[in-house]
Amino acid sequence: MTRTLAIAANTVREALRERLLYNLVIFAVLLSAASLTVSQLTLGEQYRIIADVSTSSTQLFGILISVFVGVALVSREIDRRTAYAMLARPVSRADFILGKFIGLVATVGLNLVVMALASALVIFAYTRSATFLASGFFAAFGLMLAQFAVCVALAVLFASFSTPTLAVIFTLTLVGAGFVFSEIRPFWLASDRVQMKQLVHVLDFVLPNMGLLDAKEALTYGDPVSLRSFATRLAYGFGYAGVVVALAAQVFSRRDIR
Amino acid sequence: MTARTALETESLGKTYRLGLRLRSVIALDGLSLRVEEGSIFGFVGPNGAGKSTTIKILVGLIAPSRGSASIFGRPIADPTSRQVVGYLPENPAFHDFLRPLEVLELRGKLSGLGGRDLKRRSEEVLELVGLSQARDLTVRKFSKGMVQRLGLAQAVLHDPPLLILDEPMSGLDPIGRKDVRDLLVDLRRRGKTLFFSTHILNDVETTCDRVGMVLKGRLVAEGSLAALLDGSVKSVELRCAGLAEEQFATMRAMALDGSRGPEGWTFSFADPGGANQAAGRVLSLGGSVLSLLPLRETLEQSFVRLATSDGQAAAPSTANA
Numbered sequence: 001m002t003r004t005l006a007i008a009a010n011t012v013r014e015a016l017r018e019r020l021l022y023n024l025v026i027f028a029v030l031l032s033a034a035s036l037t038v039s040q041l042t043l044g045e046q047y048r049i050i051a052d053v054s055t056s057s058t059q060l061f062g063i064l065i066s067v068f069v070g071v072a073l074v075s076r077e078i079d080r081r082t083a084y085a086m087l088a089r090p091v092s093r094a095d096f097i098l099g100k101f102i103g104l105v106a107t108v109g110l111n112l113v114v115m116a117l118a119s120a121l122v123i124f125a126y127t128r129s130a131t132f133l134a135s136g137f138f139a140a141f142g143l144m145l146a147q148f149a150v151c152v153a154l155a156v157l158f159a160s161f162s163t164p165t166l167a168v169i170f171t172l173t174l175v176g177a178g179f180v181f182s183e184i185r186p187f188w189l190a191s192d193r194v195q196m197k198q199l200v201h202v203l204d205f206v207l208p209n210m211g212l213l214d215a216k217e218a219l220t221y222g223d224p225v226s227l228r229s230f231a232t233r234l235a236y237g238f239g240y241a242g243v244v245v246a247l248a249a250q251v252f253s254r255r256d257i258r
Numbered sequence: 259m260t261a262r263t264a265l266e267t268e269s270l271g272k273t274y275r276l277g278l279r280l281r282s283v284i285a286l287d288g289l290s291l292r293v294e295e296g297s298i299f300g301f302v303g304p305n306g307a308g309k310s311t312t313i314k315i316l317v318g319l320i321a322p323s324r325g326s327a328s329i330f331g332r333p334i335a336d337p338t339s340r341q342v343v344g345y346l347p348e349n350p351a352f353h354d355f356l357r358p359l360e361v362l363e364l365r366g367k368l369s370g371l372g373g374r375d376l377k378r379r380s381e382e383v384l385e386l387v388g389l390s391q392a393r394d395l396t397v398r399k400f401s402k403g404m405v406q407r408l409g410l411a412q413a414v415l416h417d418p419p420l421l422i423l424d425e426p427m428s429g430l431d432p433i434g435r436k437d438v439r440d441l442l443v444d445l446r447r448r449g450k451t452l453f454f455s456t457h458i459l460n461d462v463e464t465t466c467d468r469v470g471m472v473l474k475g476r477l478v479a480e481g482s483l484a485a486l487l488d489g490s491v492k493s494v495e496l497r498c499a500g501l502a503e504e505q506f507a508t509m510r511a512m513a514l515d516g517s518r519g520p521e522g523w524t525f526s527f528a529d530p531g532g533a534n535q536a537a538g539r540v541l542s543l544g545g546s547v548l549s550l551l552p553l554r555e556t557l558e559q560s561f562v563r564l565a566t567s568d569g570q571a572a573a574p575s576t577a578n579a
Contacts, residue, residue: 006367010353017355081351085412088317088345089368092337256274257319 003091004099011103012110015069025111028061029118036122048220050126054119055140055216059147062115066108066148067171070155074100075164078257087257094249101156101245108148116141136218139225146237147213151175153244154208160252175210182211213237261294264330264420264451265316271324272311272475285311287475288325293453293468295419298446300466301455302561308475309455310348313424316453317345329420341370344418348425348455350409354398358389358408361397362415369416383411388437402429410438414445421445423454427461439465459557469557471564478564487560491552494533496525500545508543512536522548 015021035053039046077083077100087096119141123132154174158167181203188196212233218225272286286308293299303309314320316327316334332339352361362380366372371379384390387407397405406429413421426442427435442452442465456462462469463483470480479486493514499522501509506523510516513525513536527533530552537547555563 002370002372003368006364010364014353014355081347081349082353084319084347085345085350085352085365085409086368087319088340088343088347089365090337090339090341090370091368254321256321257314 003089004095004102007086007091007096007099008103008106011073011100012106015073015104015107016110018069018072020072021065021069021107021111024061024065025114028057028115031057031061032115032118032122036126039126047123047126050123051132051220052216054122055144055219058112058115058119058141059144059214059216062108062112062144062148063151063175065111066104066151067155067168067175069107070104070152071159071164071167071171073104074156074159075167079164084257093253093255094246097156097160097245097249097252101152101241101248104152104156105145105149105241108152109145112141112145112148132219132222135222135224136215136220139230140215140219142230143213143215143225143233143237146234146241147210149241150178150208150210150213150237150244153241153248157244157248157251160248161255174207178208178210179214181207182209182214185209185211208240209236261296262330263292263328264295264297265291265293265299265327265422265453267291267312267316267325267327269325270312270315270322270327272308272315272320273323284475286315286322289472289475289477290325291470291477291480293451295451296446296449297467298442298452298465299454300462300469301453301472302457302459302462302469302557303455303472304457304565307472309457309472310424311475312472313345313422313453313455316422317343341416342418342420344413344416344421346409346413346421346423346426348428350405350412352397352405352408355396357396358384358393358411361408362412365412366415371416379415379417383415386414386441387411403431403434406430406434406438410441419449420451420453423452425456426454427456427458435461459561463557471561473565483557487555487557490554491530492555493553494527494530495549495551495553496527496533496536496540497521497548497551498523498525498537498540498545499548501540501543505543505545509536509539512539526553 032054035050035057038053039049042049077086083096087093120133120137124130151171154171155167158170162170185200185204188200191197213236215225215230215233217223267289270286270289271284274283274285275281276283289308289312301309301312311320315322316329318334318337318340327334329339330342356364359380362383363376366376366380384393387410389404389407389411392400392404397408400408406426410423410426413423427438430438439461442454446452466483468480468482469486471478471486496513497519501523506516506518509523509525512532513527516523516525518524525536527536533550537550540547
């Protein structure tokens with residue numbers, strides 16, 4: 001585990017030097033702040049706009065950071081040959097992949113804390129009260145970490161065997177499909193066609209259920225998420241990410257580092 | 259007493275499948291060799307011969323398609339076999355935002371070192387490779403030679419008994435190359451086993467006990483330097499001074515070749531008898547003999563002979579001495 005943590009710590013260090021990461025975080029924070037102005041354009045729904053824009057910008061930019069930085073930090077280790085002298089030590093490929101994953105999740109977790117703080121300040125500036133913290137704030141941002149972990153795991157998986165460009169495309173496609181599928185899933189299940197239900201079961205297994213990990217509305221509508229629901233959904237997110245990371249370790253173990 | 263085997267390969271092979279049609283390219287074909295503990299083994303061959311492929315298989319970066327290999331008796335598929343290996347990749351690369359001690363700290367942790375031991379060892383190896391003065395610079399500011407030295411430092415950091423070095427002299431200036439050669443000899447004196455690849459044959463001649471020559475993925479010769487080189491005298495070189503221009507023409511007629519150098523004249527003769535006769539003639543003409551040197555086959559000539567011979571793809575030759 002010491003070896004895995006050493007790789008994770010180095011990954012955090014490397015990720016924190018990414019200019020892209022800061023650009024996206026700053027953009028997300030600015031967008032949250034801008035929601036105060038944008039909300040002036042509506043009548044009576046200002047809190048909803050502010051909460052929506054803050055959480056959505058955090059989610060969008062968090063996913064982009066997870067995918068782009070995740071792919072870059074794995075691909076680069078091979079392209080720039082920095083991984084050679086590391087993998088030639090008594091380090092298994094699984095240690096390397098797990099270390100990368102832990103480091104990347106820690107990095108996006110740090111970013112999430114910054115973006116969540118910015119959102120909290122913006123909401124507080126409008127409401128002049130901290131009651132929103134008790135109504136879904138932590139669940140909304142906590143489950144976002146699980147979403148980001150899924151994105152990072154997929155980015156690591158695809159970066160472990162394909163080019164950076166393809167890895168980004170594959171990851172964004174799967175994440176997007178995960179969001180879309182969670183929206184259309186109930187309709188397909190309600191359909192009379194038996195094949196549809198079978199397809200849903202297959203997709204349930206393959207695609208990440210990003211909707212399940214999305215609790216933004218809890219904050220928007222002040223609808224708290226129960227601890228049990230939060231824990232189950234968090235376990236699903238990290239469980240899915242864990243399976244994807246195990247698959248990535250398997251794939252990477254078979255890869256020749258030429 | 260028989261020395262322990264540090265490294266052994268048995269019919270090791272690697273075939274790549276390239277392109278959409280999965281075209282087979284054989285990078286390594288049936289490589290069998292044995293490296294004894296405490297020796298320096300030079301692995302020579304031209305670019306693309308299969309040296310780096312062999313090394314990457316040995317350190318677990320590439321999986322072999324055929325055959326087996328072991329390090330101190332442990333199969334290379336077992337990651338713990340790499341605990342006793344120090345590896346220097348060809349053109350080593352490090353995270354360029356780190357300082358040398360930070361690079362060593364990360365590599366040390368991956369090799370199971372930690373705490374004060376790691377700090378002490380890092381300082382020692384940095385001193386050993388002459389990078390102590392550069393401890394405050396990030397790798398980004400390093401010259402190619404400094405990166406190569408840092409590569410050597412991380413390879414010896416955990417004091418491994420076996421060092422596998424891919425082109426260790428690459429990118430170094432003449433002084434740097436001498437330093438590395440001295441370091442390799444010093445490491446051998448401390449009981450380390452060294453296996454290194456190069457296509458600079460002079461490095462091999464000055465440092466190695468045994469040599470393996472690889473061509474087109476096959477080991478074409480393996481053995482001690484003396485046994486690999488054809489020891490017979492190929493020609494004799496006579497260097498002399500004090501001859502007049504017309505006397506040079508007389509001497510040139512006796513020799514295979516002749517030329518004027520900064521200190522006088524140089525002639526080459528096919529055999530020692532002809533050279534002796536010519537030396538007597540120089541003296542009788544009033545000149546002076548500066549040197550009389552028998553020329554034997556160099557490793558480079560031996561390598562070229564093997565590379566250009568018709569039987570290069572045939573069965574490998576093993577020369578023991």
